Amino acid sequence: xxxxxxxxxxxxxxWIRSKALKWHLIGYLxxxxxxxxxxxxxxxxxxxxxxxxxxWAIAMGVPWIVLATSTELILTRQKRSLRHVIAIVLGVNIxxxxxxxxxxxxxxxxxxxxxxxxxxxxxxxxxxxxxGLTVSALVTPFRLRDRYGAETARLAGGTDQETK
Numbered sequence: 001x002x003x004x005x006x007x008x009x010x011x012x013x014x015w016i017r018s019k020a021l022k023w024h025l026i027g028y029l030x031x032x033x034x035x036x037x038x039x040x041x042x043x044x045x046x047x048x049x050x051x052x053x054x055x056w057a058i059a060m061g062v063p064w065i066v067l068a069t070s071t072e073l074i075l076t077r078q079k080r081s082l083r084h085v086i087a088i089v090l091g092v093n094i095x096x097x098x099x100x101x102x103x104x105x106x107x108x109x110x111x112x113x114x115x116x117x118x119x120x121x122x123x124x125x126x127x128x129x130x131x132g133l134t135v136s137a138l139v140t141p142f143r144l145r146d147r148y149g150a151e152t153a154r155l156a157g158g159t160d161q162e163t164k
Contacts (some may be wrong), residue, residue: 008141011020024064024068027139028064029062030086031060031080032053032056032057033059035056035059035060036049036052036053036056037049037052037053039052043056046112046115047111047112047156049144050113054111055111056151058107059100059103059104059107062100062103063097063099063100063101063103063128063132064093065098066096066099066100067092067093067132067136069090070092070095070096071088071089071140071143072090072143074092081124083135085144087142089133089136089137090133092136093129093132093133093136094129096128096132097125097129097132098125099129100128100132101121101124101128103123104119104124104128105124106120114116120163
């Protein structure tokens with residue numbers, strides 16, 4: 001158990017120092033800005049810009065933390081086959097959708113209680129799972145391109161030495 005803890009601490013420290021964290025934060029801030037300004041899912045009419053910023057910072061922050069940290073820690077541990085990468089990303093998204101759905105339910109209950117009765121946890125879970133999986137499908141090939149080479153470079157639409 002101590003070995004697993006030290007591995008996790010070492011990998012998380014490496015990730016914090018890496019360029020990956022910078023790109024995660026940039027992506028999060030861009031997405032947060034877009035959500036706060038556009039106010040999707042009725043938040044534009046229900047909340048002020050400050051309220052939307054707070055709502056979406058939390059609603060997007062929880063899944064971002066869960067997805068980014070778990071995916072980085074799991075996938076950077078060792079080189080894995082593409083099949084394993086897909087299975088890991090799928091599994092992480094299944095769990096992240098639970099955390100995201102619970103976060104949105106709590107936000108709706110606390111910030112927009114008049115909408116809480118209309119909320120279906122099952123529908124919310126499906127939506128958050130699809131959104132998380134879509135983001136992961138777009139980001140993961142780029143994140144792993146240097147490590148996995150030509151196979152993921154082709155998936156991400158990029159090129160490298162082996163594909164030329």
